[in-house]
Amino acid sequence: EDKVVQSPLSLVVHEGDTVTLNCSYEVTNFRSLLWYKQEKKAPTFLFMLTSSGIEKKSGRLSSILDKKELFSILNITATQTGDSAVYLCAVEARGNNRLAFGKGNQVVVIP
Amino acid sequence: GAVVSQHPSWVICKSGTSVKIECRSLDFQATTMFWYRQFPKQSLMLMATSNEGSKATYEQGVEKDKFLINHASLTLSTLTVTSAHPEDSSFYICSARAFSGASGTQYFGPGTRLLVL
Numbered sequence: 353e354d355k356v357v358q359s360p361l362s363l364v365v366h367e368g369d370t371v372t373l374n375c376s377y378e379v380t381n382f383r384s385l386l387w388y389k390q391e392k393k394a395p396t397f398l399f400m401l402t403s404s405g406i407e408k409k410s411g412r413l414s415s416i417l418d419k420k421e422l423f424s425i426l427n428i429t430a431t432q433t434g435d436s437a438v439y440l441c442a443v444e445a446r447g448n449n450r451l452a453f454g455k456g457n458q459v460v461v462i463p
Numbered sequence: 464g465a466v467v468s469q470h471p472s473w474v475i476c477k478s479g480t481s482v483k484i485e486c487r488s489l490d491f492q493a494t495t496m497f498w499y500r501q502f503p504k505q506s507l508m509l510m511a512t513s514n515e516g517s518k519a520t521y522e523q524g525v526e527k528d529k530f531l532i533n534h535a536s537l538t539l540s541t542l543t544v545t546s547a548h549p550e551d552s553s554f555y556i557c558s559a560r561a562f563s564g565a566s567g568t569q570y571f572g573p574g575t576r577l578l579v580l
Contacts, residue, residue: 386568394556394574395507397465440506444567449495449560451569453506 354379358441358454365461369431373457375441376423385424386451387415388440395440398426431461466490467559469572477580482544484575486557492537493559497569498530501554513540547579 355378365371377385384402388395399408401417401424408415412431417424428435438458442451466489474482486496494515499507511532512520519532531543540559544551554576558569 388571394469394571397568397570400568442569444569448512449567450497450509450512451558455506 354443354445354452356441356443356452356454358457360457361455362458365431367431367433367461367463371428371431371459373426373439374423375454377443378422379443379445379452381446382419383444383446385417386442386444387426388442390438390440433461433463435459436461465561465570467557467570467572469557469575471575472573473576475578475580476547478548479546482547482577484542484555486540486559486572488538488559491561493561494537495560496534496540497558498532498542499556501556507556544577549579552577552579
């Protein structure tokens, strides 16, 4: 069974801090790893990672994948209160297109 | 691009009624759509995989006669919660898979909050 573990499960930071979120996984026949941001509604797509060592960047967010050690990190620099959300990590296996989700990293950014 | 819509966004109904939720991919075709439910402070739980033109594949423990799924076209899948009961109250989210070469990205709809009285 595919397994995705995220840490820390929750954290509180001050505006301007940098946040690093971890996602480790076990999946048979890995295809991709995806990061989503979920506020009060459904998840919004952030990144899809398929190759090791290639950083994906969008504004203050960046993410990288290590397929040898089976983990990914999501970094948020210069955090703002609007970054408060649950960040979900999911992995997709080849063949069935299904996503296995972790429990999420709940981030609270206080002014 | 890659927008997925869901309708309705909110449903309040009496116990015993059936509720239909629509999921549409607005600017791409999706041969595969997925239905999830999410309880407060929990992660998404996959209910079923919906393939255009064929029967849905349900996850273990999900009753197919209770949660009817129809994927009639490449842009529309529907989930019908039949004879809804209070324990069916939840946040239902669909996603549609958009292809980019060999890999695909799942994009989520905004979700439907169902409250069964």
